[in-house]
Amino acid sequence: MATQHHNALTHALAGLPGPLPPSGVIHVAVPHTNRFTIVGNHLAQHAELSLVAIGIGVHIQSLPTGSEVGIKALASRFAEGERTIAAALRELEAHGYLSRTRVRLANGRLVTRTVFCNQPGAALRGGTVVTPVPMVAPAPVPAPAPLVAPAPVLVVAAPAPTPPPSPSPEPTPVPEESHPPVRVPSRTAPKAPRRPLPRPRELTPELRQTASAILAGLRSHAKELVLSEDDVEALVPGVAAWLERDAHPDTIRHALTTELPQPPKHPAKIVKHRLTVLLPPPLPGAQELAPVRRTLVIPLQNCDGCDRAFRATAPGHCRGCRNELTAAAA
Numbered sequence: 001m002a003t004q005h006h007n008a009l010t011h012a013l014a015g016l017p018g019p020l021p022p023s024g025v026i027h028v029a030v031p032h033t034n035r036f037t038i039v040g041n042h043l044a045q046h047a048e049l050s051l052v053a054i055g056i057g058v059h060i061q062s063l064p065t066g067s068e069v070g071i072k073a074l075a076s077r078f079a080e081g082e083r084t085i086a087a088a089l090r091e092l093e094a095h096g097y098l099s100r101t102r103v104r105l106a107n108g109r110l111v112t113r114t115v116f117c118n119q120p121g122a123a124l125r126g127g128t129v130v131t132p133v134p135m136v137a138p139a140p141v142p143a144p145a146p147l148v149a150p151a152p153v154l155v156v157a158a159p160a161p162t163p164p165p166s167p168s169p170e171p172t173p174v175p176e177e178s179h180p181p182v183r184v185p186s187r188t189a190p191k192a193p194r195r196p197l198p199r200p201r202e203l204t205p206e207l208r209q210t211a212s213a214i215l216a217g218l219r220s221h222a223k224e225l226v227l228s229e230d231d232v233e234a235l236v237p238g239v240a241a242w243l244e245r246d247a248h249p250d251t252i253r254h255a256l257t258t259e260l261p262q263p264p265k266h267p268a269k270i271v272k273h274r275l276t277v278l279l280p281p282p283l284p285g286a287q288e289l290a291p292v293r294r295t296l297v298i299p300l301q302n303c304d305g306c307d308r309a310f311r312a313t314a315p316g317h318c319r320g321c322r323n324e325l326t327a328a329a330a
Helices: 002-014 051-062 071-077 082-094 120-124 205-216 229-244 249-257 267-277 319-329
Strands: 098-104 110-116 300-302 309-311
Touching: 051 082, 051 110, 071 082, 082 098, 205 229, 205 249, 229 249, 229 267, 249 267
Parallel strands: none
Antiparallel strands: 098 110, 300 309
16 A cells, blocks of 8 residues: 555656755645635735644635634644633634634523634735635546637618617615624724732842752753843742742742643743732731731619619629618628
8 A cells, every 4th residue: 555655656746847846845835625625825924923823724624614713622622721722713813814702692691603714815905705605626627619600791771770768767775784894803902901010028038048059949840940140030029029028948849840831931020920910918017917816895783772873794782881781781
């Protein structure tokens, strides 16, 4: 089977016009008759999109209208994970190929409407929106009929033309129902500003030295986190803020090296993000941990002898009546 395949490929290359290039790809183009999709080079050769985003864009463009193209639907179809697919969809949104908006249906249900545009630039310039149709094989073009010499024509003088009748007033055309223009939604919603890297109240030499040692030693715990000297110098205030809040160095290393994305493209950005988002609060002091003191309130009682009000834990006599009873008893 391998020999037959090699021979077929050799014959196909021999049929190509012109000399073959010494290196690079060689195209053997066989025309498609069915099940094909026209993809523009602006997508297939996009200079800013990743290869995953280009592949997902071509896949979505080849699907019929109504197909599920959500993150979970694509993750169940391909080997890439949900994070990789979500990042690729955001790339397509940023460059205008994809638009996802929340729409409320007539029954009150909220759904996500996904629109894919095969030419974002043409759509933004007000180009014509073409409805996708199923692709079928082109109908064979009949061969032209053979040329036959025309038969001689006898020319007869025609009678004088009669004057045309007076034109009747044309009916006023009824304007067709106008449809609102298709509006392309905005590419992406404005993102919230990123939080700055935390900083300590005072960056002492001891804090700087300990923070630098922690950052430089991250590659011993996670080989992907190799930071340059400039990265370590820029991230020192963030680690110092953790140390100032009594975070143990092992706690900081665990927060920065656990469950890293694979492969980490920008280690310094990952460390900065985790130092900012996972910053623990300051430890409570002695005043915050002190027990709450409760003041004992003694209720008012009415004296059984003189009916005066006095404070006591149980009903009885006031101090004056108790003194009189004691004197009388003596």
